[in-house]
Amino acid sequence: MTAVRERAAYANLLLPVELKRARLDTRDAALATELTYGTLRAQGLLDRIIAEAAGRPVEDVDPPVLDLVRLGAYQLLFTRIGAHAAVDTSVEAARTLGLGRAGAFVNAVLRKVSAQDLDGWVAVLRKDVADPVARLAVGTAHPEWIARAFAESLGADAAELPALLAADDARPKVHLAALPGAITAEELALVTDGTEGRMSPYAVHLESGDPGTLDAVRDRLATVQDEGSQIVAVAASRAPLVGEDGGRWLDLCAGPGGKAVMMGALAEIEGATVTGVEVSEHRADLVREATRDLPVTVHTADGRDPGLEPGFDRVLLDAPCSGLGALRRRPEARWRKTAADIPGLVVLQRELLESALRLVRPGGVVLYATCSPHLSETVSMIREADRRDDVELLDVRGILEGIDGVSTEGLGDGPWVQLWPHRHGTDAMFMAVLRRRGGDPTPPPRED
Structure with a gap:
């Protein structure tokens, strides 16, 4: 997250490299992936909640400390990690990173965040928001201008906006493309335990995992492509x-x-x-x-x-x-x-x-x-x-x-x-x- 913030790095490119470097087991790598991608995806919503809990704009919080609070808040509001564990690990991380007295601030803010669940916080943030698109944007971690652009593109189908924003917030499946002339989608699905797509005759979907470890991808029979x-x-x-x-x-x-x-x-x-x-x-x-x-x-x-x-x-x-x-x-x-x-x-x-x-x-x-x-x-x-x-x-x-x-x-x-x-x-x-x-x-x- 620090690299994303400081160097405008792309998480989908950097995180797999860092996970391999850390040599995490499958379970820990999956958790690290969920916390990283989830926190980045929900950042705008988390920042509004943190500002309410801290009683100050997030711009007034030191960036390294804010990174920790965002990670802790994501665990509290979007995962099944216990509140005690989420708060304590965040405070300990502040100490490990040498952030001085920031641990007390992290502890105080996250305890206030833990006082309500996600629905409760969304209700607080929506309290004075009357516009229906703006209300949807708040609850689905989208900037309002993007939610409005989606609604305009949907046009007569704008009633689908809640479903669109929810799908846009969900973790996507891994999409593989069977290379035409090299392997069929049916064959690729069999060797990867995936399912064939319905839009492309070459598509195969995987629920999750690192596609770079697949033999079909390493052997250039398939590529990763939406x-x-x-x-x-x-x-x-x-x-x-x-x-x-x-x-x-x-x-x-x-x-x-x-x-x-x-x-x-x-x-x-x-x-x-x-x-x-x-x-x-x-x-x-x-x-x-x-x-x-x-x-x-x-x-x-x-x-x-x-x-x-x-x-x-x-x-x-x-x-x-x-x-x-x-x-x-x-x-x-x-x-x-x-x-x-x-x-x-x-x-x-x-x-x-x-x-x-x-x-x-x-x-x-x-x-x-x-x-x-x-x-x-x-x-x-x-x-x-x-x-x-x-x-x-x-x-x-x-x-x-x-x-x-x-x-x-x-x-x-x-x-x-x-x-x-x-x-x-x-x-x-x-x-x-x-x-x-x-x-x-x-x-x-x-x-x-």
Whole structure:
């Protein structure tokens, strides 16, 4: 938690490394994972409770001490750990860390926190909150602006907001992707004791565990990838073209490589090749490593002007976004993001989409995706692009319906698709398909 606070580290990347370094047994590692992810996910709610109990803003508490109080409060309110044990271990940790007289403060605040259960504290915090969305945000550990953005995206289905926020707060299952051509989802489920997904024909779900220890993952037969991300790559490979597929596919924002791996495996089956573009050299290297056995070539370049020859048959644009759709997998992210981040991202997304439409051939397709349901990053972006004379908007639902093993239940009215954790068990991925108008229906055959 200190690294997350001081260095803006990502808990889902750092914690597995620290657990291995500590050599904890399975039970202790599971507890450490629950306490770390849970405390980070609930941080905003915990801070409001701590401020009430301490009688001062959390900004006035020394950060290392606040970390301990948050951990203790999480144990008291969200776990079955006894109050005495939660308080005593927190006080002892303050002494062990050399935090001086902070132990007395930790003890006093946590004893006040323990005087009520979570429902009691939520009732206190909601006492003067009349707005229904704000009340839901308080009780589900979401910043109000994010809860409101979710409600706006749900639109006529806004009654589902409580279920969405609850699903967004729950610990997600581990999602694996069976590498096409290497192993089937059925086979992967058998060797991992998992269950097959319903959105992607390659998805397998595990209740928990470290997927890095699985033979199928170590042997590069499978990767760790949310089912929503899998279906984005699959849809990009299946969207209908005008004319034959010449085999030039492009992943315009390829880092860190999850969708590039899926695209590369599908391209290998189809006899196509994938060009990957990533602006960060470090992330480009991650893509190269992840796709090293696949027909994928990676360029370190800015996707807005990558210097590539136009004429791609398929372009996947998984645009940089706010990441609001993956908050359940990145527990600290909801408290780092602000509404002020959105306008700058929208400008970048628009520029990248313009680049994608320049690079795709007439008759080719661009699949635009974001791991965010925010309307500015999704529907508004696509409606703007659809006003172009040289673009037609395809119905993603029809594309998915043509894929064996894909459930299209709850996909909405189209033509775009917004996935939701409470409906589909995936991250809140958005996808839309744009096709360039025109195109020779009989392009030259691809080169072998």
